[in-house]
Amino acid sequence: MGDRNDLGGNTVRLILLGGPGAGKSTQAKRLSQTLNIPWISTGDELRAEIVAHTQLGEQVKPAIEQGELVKDETMIGLIRQWLQTTDAASGWLLDGYPRTAFQAEELNFLLDELGQTLDWAIWLEAPEDILRERSQARSRLDDQPEAVQRRIKLLYERTVPILDYYDYRQKLLSVDGNQTPERVEQDIKAALQTKRSI
Ligand code: AP5
Numbered sequence: 001m002g003d004r005n006d007l008g009g010n011t012v013r014l015i016l017l018g019g020p021g022a023g024k025s026t027q028a029k030r031l032s033q034t035l036n037i038p039w040i041s042t043g044d045e046l047r048a049e050i051v052a053h054t055q056l057g058e059q060v061k062p063a064i065e066q067g068e069l070v071k072d073e074t075m076i077g078l079i080r081q082w083l084q085t086t087d088a089a090s091g092w093l094l095d096g097y098p099r100t101a102f103q104a105e106e107l108n109f110l111l112d113e114l115g116q117t118l119d120w121a122i123w124l125e126a127p128e129d130i131l132r133e134r135s136q137a138r139s140r141l142d143d144q145p146e147a148v149q150r151r152i153k154l155l156y157e158r159t160v161p162i163l164d165y166y167d168y169r170q171k172l173l174s175v176d177g178n179q180t181p182e183r184v185e186q187d188i189k190a191a192l193q194t195k196r197s198i
């Protein structure tokens with residue numbers, strides 16, 4: 001049984017998709033609190049490995065710094081381990097995974113194996129200039145202009161194509177990410193509520 005949350009206490013399993021600075025982690029943090037579900041940001045996990053100088057951290061550091069994608073196998077392993085060891089009774093939220101068609105397929109296989117189903121893939125839409133502006137207002141190790149530009153390019157090349165995959169499966173919710181964080185959160189919740197009652 002799921003814990004109570006403001007969607008009526010039902011289990012909810014979500015993924016957040018969007019470009020660098022789209023607001024994935026901002027919204028993930030809010031939703032994780034109000035829906036009372038665990039959340040993972042794959043980017044945060046990898047950066048923490050880099051800071052801790054672990055073997056994984058050393059391995060992924062060049063890709064992260066240059067705004068390249070980390071290998072699918074590495075990411076699949078990380079998500080597998082997280083889903084297998086997280087108390088998923090009330091659901092979960094993935095921020096930054098999947099990012100490629102292969103990762104989306106692998107998530108599907110993994111969820112089948114775990115007897116779980118994804119509810120919604122939420123696409124946080126924001127124009128490129130906003131993505132650039134928000135990312136460069138920070139000073140994360142992958143927020144150099146070239147790395148941000150590369151992440152934006154990979155968003156369109158590798159991640160945007162998987163929107164069709166979720167749309168086809170009737171699991172895609174598109175939300176305007178170019179509003180205040182409060183409005184974005186309200187729109188996400190309103191979309192989740194509406195879909196639940198269909
Ligand atoms: P990751 O950390 O996921 O980076 P990203 O996708 O580039 O996204 P960001 O974290 O930069 O942005 P966000 O959407 O979370 O926005 P935020 O809420 O912080 O991944 C980093 C790297 O790890 C990748 O490049 C790759 O190398 C690797 N990686 C991770 N997952 C991978 C995977 N699955 N496969 C392969 N490689 C992977 O907001 C940004 C800023 O804007 C903040 O300052 C915030 O305060 C502000 N802001 C947020 N919302 C609003 C709003 N509505 N209005 C105004 N300001 C806002």
Ligand code: MG
Nearest residue numbers: 024025041043
């Ligand atoms: Mg983030």
